[in-house]
Amino acid sequence: MSDLLHVTPDNPMPAGAKAGKLGQRPGRQVRYATFPATGRPLKGTVILLSGRNETIEKYFETVRDLSARGFTVAALDWRGQGGSDRLLRDPDRGFVRSFDQYVSDLELLFEEVVLPDCRAPFYLLGHSTGGLVALLAAPRLLNRVRRMVLTAPLLGLVGYPLRQANIHRAATALTLAGLGRVYFGGGPKRPHRMDFEDNPLTSDPDRFHRNRTLLETFPKLSLGGPTAAWVRAACRAIRTVSEPGFMAQMRIPTLFIAAGRDRVVSTPAIEDYASRLPSGALVTIDRARHEILQEADRFREAALAAFDAFVPGSDTGI
Numbered sequence: 001m002s003d004l005l006h007v008t009p010d011n012p013m014p015a016g017a018k019a020g021k022l023g024q025r026p027g028r029q030v031r032y033a034t035f036p037a038t039g040r041p042l043k044g045t046v047i048l049l050s051g052r053n054e055t056i057e058k059y060f061e062t063v064r065d066l067s068a069r070g071f072t073v074a075a076l077d078w079r080g081q082g083g084s085d086r087l088l089r090d091p092d093r094g095f096v097r098s099f100d101q102y103v104s105d106l107e108l109l110f111e112e113v114v115l116p117d118c119r120a121p122f123y124l125l126g127h128s129t130g131g132l133v134a135l136l137a138a139p140r141l142l143n144r145v146r147r148m149v150l151t152a153p154l155l156g157l158v159g160y161p162l163r164q165a166n167i168h169r170a171a172t173a174l175t176l177a178g179l180g181r182v183y184f185g186g187g188p189k190r191p192h193r194m195d196f197e198d199n200p201l202t203s204d205p206d207r208f209h210r211n212r213t214l215l216e217t218f219p220k221l222s223l224g225g226p227t228a229a230w231v232r233a234a235c236r237a238i239r240t241v242s243e244p245g246f247m248a249q250m251r252i253p254t255l256f257i258a259a260g261r262d263r264v265v266s267t268p269a270i271e272d273y274a275s276r277l278p279s280g281a282l283v284t285i286d287r288a289r290h291e292i293l294q295e296a297d298r299f300r301e302a303a304l305a306a307f308d309a310f311v312p313g314s315d316t317g318i
Contacts, residue, residue: 030085032109042070047114048063097180102136148253181229184230187224242273
């Protein structure tokens, strides 16, 4: 089923890839993929949770890094993005009603793929939106997941002219007025809409152009901006995971890796959250931009070294 995945010359498919769709409802299926470990000894499975408007293919390089360390990798595209079915008639609009729906996607991945087919123990590696979903799901995953590593998790929005509380109010007002499907930050996707010099995601030109080529070659994998409903759902999820009672339920050891030059999510919010979470640890990579695992080698290798130090048995010296 690897024909569900897409390759470009500078982004080859990892060895042994298998892909499929979760769920039985037409129009609501979620794409997933698994990749076997290539290194030995075998060390378990990493569940890779990507960010908003990201795809499984974008993490092929990271998959190879993890596979070489002895991990099986399982990944998915959240409903409404990547190779998963879209939720609106306009496929470009980033939409979800609640982040609990993303948690349901993750639970379905566990039930249909990870638990029956993947080697334990299990670890989560989540980026940005994927990091927030991991936190939201954490109380339910206590007996399944040994540790979590979250890179630049979405714990505070930046790039809006409003404070986050006002962002939440505005997005809620639009959603309750029946305008939840309007764009709220960004708009329809446009070819070549971001030049390397202007981008807030990575300082590495090769990885930037690799990822842009992927979406130019397979435009159906990409989205435009988020809708008001998506922003409201994100704000509500941030508020939920930040409540003291919720944080008290979170006992999975969690490493937060923040980017020192993040212009997409709030690094101070990540640092504050990690300091208040009893099971949390923090590494901030100075000068790194938002997409830490797509960054220049010196930043990316620092993140992988932090992963190796935190996840038991993962250090292979590579």
